[in-house]
Amino acid sequence: MSSSVVISGSGLWTPEYSVSNEELVDAYNGYAEQFNLTNKDAINSGEVAAKPFSSAEFIEKASGICSRYTYIKDGILDIHRMRPLIPQRNEDELSDQAEIAIHAAKSALKSANKTADDIDVVIVACAYTQRSYPAIAIEVQEALGIKGFGFDMLVACSAATFALHRAYEMLAAGTAKSVLVVNPELTSPQVNYCDRDSHFIFGDVATAVVVENKETVTSEHAFEILSTKAVTQYSNNIRSNFGYVSRANDSDPFAADKLFHQAGRKVFKEVCPMAAEHITEHLARHQLTSEQVNRWWLHQANINMNTLITRKLLGREPSKQEAPIVLDTYANTASAGSIIAFNLYHQDMQAGDYGLLCSFGAGYSIGSLVLKKL
């Protein structure tokens, strides 16, 4: 291994539009009322299940989410549509995802004190890409004028940490000089706004991180990556079945199973102990205990999940400063959640402080990095 590998900058792009729980619940309940009226006879005969009503109080209590940002608000609150209205772009225009990725990438480059010439690898890592090819990463690479190579990788909520894992390995192996990892999480097209159990969970955002060798770092706030750890374990409890074979299946592309759906309770019960055990093992690799970790940048899935995991690790409730939560305004932003927390809550840390970045989600997949402030 040549030199230490360092996170030298990060960027965040927040959409202009925000949707409150109240707005979302009003739209959903309006849709449910209309659905129940239209399907009255089928509901009465037991053929169709009535749509239950949603509540803003439930959402905040069960998830910690008060509002979420959306790339486009049009259509989401329209009870006759219940999905965003994103105009299709021509092939000679920048794709939606590349556009939001570039906003975050530019802000990460600035914070790392780097230009396009310093970067030779671009990884676009997120839960979905809006097309199969050409890769969004290559589009971002071209738009930013980066020479080298780029590729997309999908690992649901763990895409960002798994991509940082790849970046770390490339730097450590000497096959890259500096890697730009970007997470354009455009989740709203895959949210089922007609499903009471999940209509409130997700928001859109884009984050980015620059990873380089310690010798080339010139930024103010840099963190050495001490190590990375990843694990996956197959589970059907969080699924999205839309894919390129859907057309050949002759199935309904608007069917609920094509969108995000989950057995939320099971996920909660199974993922929390997995994540806590994973983190404990990872810290032990460095002879560190949870009490020595100054900052926890955890995946932002659900306030109760985050609280349970940190309570398991620390044996007490962490302070807001120790384990920042961004769920209230950003909601679950798939793989970007822990990076938003990192981006917003690291500048106060002192040289020698430890931080733990960790994602957990669909797959199941868990990814973590132990970081040390330079």
Ligand code: CO8
């Ligand atoms: N309003 C009112 N009541 C509701 C609502 C609502 N909106 N939703 C559910 N209820 C009702 C239920 O029907 C249930 O009623 P009953 O007791 O009569 O059956 C009651 O409230 C309790 O429901 P739950 O048991 O489901 O409620 P929970 O307290 O478990 O909370 C959660 C539900 C918030 C979903 C919770 O289970 C949870 O957060 N689980 C963790 C799962 C999680 O975070 N998953 C996200 C994983 S994301 C991921 O991996 C990313 C994939 C890629 C992202 C792409 C996005 C498009």
